Amino acid sequence: MLAGFNLKQMKSALETSVVKEADEEELDPLLKVNESDDGLDDVDTIRQEHKKPSRSRIRQEECESTTNSYWQASELEGRGTLGPTEAPDIFALGMCVIEAFSGGKVWGKRDQNFGKPTSTAKIPPRPPALDDACQWTLVERMCSFDPKARPSFTEVLATFQVFAEDEEKANADLSSSKRRRKFRHYSSRQTHPRATSASIACALSEVQAWCDEASESSALNYQLYERMDDISARLEVMNAEDTIVHLPVLAELIFRFRDMLQRHVNENPLLRLAATRHVVKTIVELHGELDALMDRLQLIRSGASIHSWHSQLSSYREQLWKRLRLSLALDAQTLSGELEGEEEVSLLGALLAFEAKKRSASYSAHDLELLQISLVKVEETYQLMTPGPTPSFRTTESKTMLALSSWFISPYEVLFNEWDAFSRGTFGSVHFGTWMNSNVVIKKMIAFEESGVVIPLRSRRGEKSNANEPTEEPYKQFLDEMSVWSQLKHPNVLKLLGACHVGQHQFIMCEYAAEGTIDSFVSSKPVEERGACARRVLHEAALGLHYLHTQNVVHADLRCSNILIDAEGVVMLADVGFSSLKTTTRPNDTTSDTSRWVAPECLTGETPTFASNVYSFAMCAIEVVSGELPRGRGTTDTAIRANIRKGLLPPRPANCFSDSEWSLIERMCCSDPNARISISDAVKLLA
Structure with a gap:
């Protein structure tokens, strides 16, 4: 991270440079041959971690032929002594960043450009340690050979500040996790994309490239892109305070637009057209938010044609609706030629049914009738592709596509970056996203058709089953279980x-739990408050588990990472069996990631039951109250399994539980499932 070489001090130096630049008359010190290490300590902390020969000696050995032109911008070559200007200083600062992250070996010993002045060679290669794409984009701009393409000191200062704040937050989170001495695979707290000029430039570049990909809406897309690009350019030349305050607002709008385009570009044009209503709605909303941003910045809109968007948008929108109507007028035979396979036909049918059933208020009577007629054609197309009756599992209530499940959501209404996941597993990936202007969590799943993936539910709703029984057809099982969960x-x-x-x-798509997991939430509290907080949240978690049991639902994977806290501090049980996809491995093949929470009987092939849920809840209680993983972090999986099979409890944590509380833990962890206390009785004792 850029903050790794003391961005606070560099930020201070930049502020000083901006103030003194006009009055400075000496030769720019960055253009002199520096024979000492003075002034480099704050930048070269990476090399300070290793006791090696001094920096000056390394540079003398590796750069004997290099003069002051090593850090010199190309426009200064051959111009002799020149007072300080902003653009060359930005170039030199960018080279300092590269030097810091390359350990002093800017070009590398075997690079053909080693030792050459930067004015005659390309920009040095990206150091492996500088792995943040947005930060590298900023450095590339700083080291551009075109002085006009380099960012201003104000922009660099504002961007460095954002990077530094992000680093401080990351370090604070790391410090908190170290206090816990527990390994965490990921954070379930949402982190927003960095709002920097570099990240905005990256996103705008992607947006521009994707505008033409969705050709039917390219005019609408370009109109919005040009406005965003213009506001970004105008924001860059404003004072640092305005830039820092309003850059995140613009970035959020651009990221939303980019994510929408990303979802559309690889789709069949017919599927994109089926999402016309949502595309137009989103673009209008983004235009409105850009207007509000320009008003806050006191930017004049009336004189710029690209910001007079209302009249143009009406024309573009009507053209898009016309294309949709023409596409829906196609006969079944033509539709089958336009769509690739049963998957696309099914998706088109679901999208049209969703629009007709749940978004009918947005359509005129004529267009709504057209949607209904088109659905019949899609049904006919499906029959052409798959002779015979429509499989009953394709819908939950009847064979017609109009009988859409109440829980179905059009994928185009949910925005998230498919390449930016905060967790991955055998089921797929987990992402932060937005839906109806609210933050949500998206679990993007591996296709049901891929071998080895099932969704374990029906057998886990309070019914005993043998692990060797054949698994129900995954697609139908998914439909059934979504109906239960909804x-x-x-x-x-x-x-x-x-x-x-x-x-x-x-x-x-689930609710977003802003405060993360139950154990992390408790550990974030002051020491004197943790005990009371732990007991409150455990009581709420027990209430949730009791409710599931009254609904004849067994949690398939109860552990602290699946007990979340929302922004109001309310506990919520997540992954209620069906949202946590599993492979077809036997239950006794549980990995070390989950075995420490598993009841003894589940290690011998039994599926989870009400009683095994109670056992797992006790393990969660130990973890939340003590702040340590049940059975210890360093314990091997083999030892954990052996102790569980023997019926051994984890050691009682010191100074954590009263005698009555530990007695309850013991009653919840009896080796005989039938002897364990029920969750309803546990709730009463926890109250």
């Missing part, structure tokens, strides 16, 4: 907001 209503159970079961966009 009906669960309890403040301590994570709410299913929707799901998509067709096409390549198979996902589950």
Whole structure:
């Protein structure tokens, strides 16, 4: 990270440079041959970590032929002594960044450009240690051979400040995790994309490239892109305070637009047209938010043609609707030629049914009738592709596509970056996203057709089953279980907001728990408050588990990482069996990531039951109250399994539980599942 070489001091130096630049008359010190290490300590902390020969000696040995032109911008070559100007200083500062992250070996010993002045060679290669794409983009701009293309000191200062703040937050989170002495695979707290000029430039470049990909809406896309690009350019030349305050607002709008385009560019044009209503709605909303931003910045809109968007948008929108109507007028035979396989036909049918059933208020009577007629044609197309009756599992209520499940959500209404996941597993990946202007969590799943992936539910709803029994057809099982989950209503159970079961966009959408996992939430509290906080959240978690059991639902994977806290501090059970996809391995093949929470009987082939949930809840209680993993972090998986099979409890943590509380833990962890206390009785004792 750029903050790794003391950005606070560099930021201070930049501020001084901006103030003194006009009055400075000496030769720019960055253009002199520096024979000492003075002034480099704050930048070269990477090399300070290793006791090696001094920096000056290394540079003398490796750069004998290099003069002051090594850090000199190309426009200064051959011009002799020249007072300081902003652009060359920006270039030199960018080279300092590269030097810091390359350990002093800017070109590398074997690079053909080693030792050459920067004015005659390309920019040095990206150091492996500088792995942040947005930060490297900024450095590339700083080291551009065109002085006009380099960012200003104001922009660099503002961007460095954002990087430094991000680094401080990351270090604070790391410090907190070290206090816990527990390994965490990922953070379930949402981190927003860095709002920097570099990240905005990256996003705008992607947006521009994708505008033409969705050709039917390219005019609408370009109109919005040009406005965003213009505001970005005008914001760069403003004072640092305005830039720092408003850059995140612009970045958020650009990122939303980029994510929408990313979802569309690789789709069949017919599928994109089926999302016309949402595309137009999103673009209008973004235009409105750009107007509000320009008003806050006191930027004049009336004189710039690109910001007079209302009249143009009406024309573009009508053209898009016309293309949609023409596409929907195609006969079934033509539709089958336009769509590739059953997957796309099913997705088109689901999209049209969603629009007709859940978004009908946005359509005129004529267009709504056209949607209904088109659905019939899609049904006919499906029959042409798959002779015979429509499989009953394709819908939950009947064979017609109009009988859409209540939980179905159009994938185009959910925005998230498919390449930016905060967790990955055998089921797929987990992402932060937005839906209806609210933050959500998206679980993008591996296609059901891929071998080895099932969704374990029906056998886990309080019914005993043998692990060797054949698994129900995954697609039908998914439909059944989404119906079950969508009906669960309890403040301590994570709410299913929707799901998509067709096409390549198979996902589950849940509430966003802003405060992360239950154990991390408790550990973030002051020491004197943790005990009371732990007991409150455990009681709420027990209430959620009790509700599931009253609904005849067994949690398939109960552990602290699946007990979340929302922004109001309310506990919610997540991954209620069906949202945590599993491979077809036997239950006794549980990995070390989960075995420490598993009841003894589940290690011998039994599926989770109400009683095994109680055992797992006790392990969560030990973890939350003590701040340590149950059975210790350093314990091997083999030892953990052996102790569980023997019926051994984890050691009682010192100074954590009262005698009555530990007695409850013991009653929840009896080796005989039938002897364990029920969750309803546990709730009473935890109250």
